[in-house]
Amino acid sequence: MRKTVKRWQKVTVASAVAALGMTLMSTAPADALGSRNVNRSCGTNYIASGGGGGNFWAQTTKVSGTxxxxxxxxxxxxxxxxxxxxxxxxxxxxxxxxxxxAIRGLHWGCNSCSVSVT
Known part of the structure; x- marks a missing residue:
């Protein structure tokens, strides 16, 4: 009984990993352009972009700094x-x-900052 449960768990985990892999492979790169925090000399910004089907967006948000x-x-x-x-x-x-x-979002922390890309 214990071997059957472990075998079933392995099959379930393998199926979940395979489904996740297929989902990631079927998503076009432009459907999730990305997000991350950017540390600049005057603070940190959260930058994000995304979209799909001809409808794309980009956002920059101040996290901390002066x-x-x-x-x-x-x-x-x-x-x-x-x-x-x-x-x-x-x-x-x-x-x-x-x-x-769109293939990337362009983000500026302020006019004197260089551009960051998502």
């Missing part, structure tokens, strides 16, 4: 087009673009 400059975001498409840069507040910036095949 920078008083405004945050900004844009999106870049697979053909090299960069959407107009959208300026927000010193705590958040957000943009949503329709009818574009």
């Amino acid at each position: 920078c008083d400059g405004v945050l900004s975001v844009a999106l870049q498409s697979s053909d090299g087009y960069i959407s107009p840069r959208v300026y927000g507040t010193n705590s958040q910036a957000f943009t949503r673009i329709y009818n574009i095949d």
